[in-house]
Amino acid sequence: MTMNSKDCIDVVAAATNDVNLWHCRLGHMNEKGMKELCSKGKLSGLKTIEVGLCEGCIFGKQKRVSFSKVRRAIKPEKLELVHTDLWVPAEVTSLGGSACYMTFIDDATRKV
Incomplete structure (x- = not known):
């Protein structure tokens, strides 16, 4: 059919x-x-x-606002400015059983 x-x-x-x-x-x-x-x-x-x-x-139909295009100066010295991010609680625990994660990122080197 x-x-x-x-x-x-x-x-x-x-x-x-x-x-x-x-x-x-x-x-x-x-x-x-x-x-x-x-x-x-x-x-x-x-x-x-x-x-x-x-x-x-x-x-x-909502308008999305873009981020400003102003660039900030990157700090030249290592560990002069460190960014921190804390994630609590994480759905997946680590092998040690931790349910929260913290990261540190150096502004000059961008290393974690």
């Missing part, structure tokens, strides 16, 4: 008539585009198109 594309569309459309689900399936298409598809009969089963607030769309 083979199905053509119209049969596939009808099967999927019969599964649900939820506008928000179609909005997600169509890659978060805007309301205008969905109304156009509906007017062409591509979204069978949907009578009206009114997309509510979509969390994915809201997060996707």
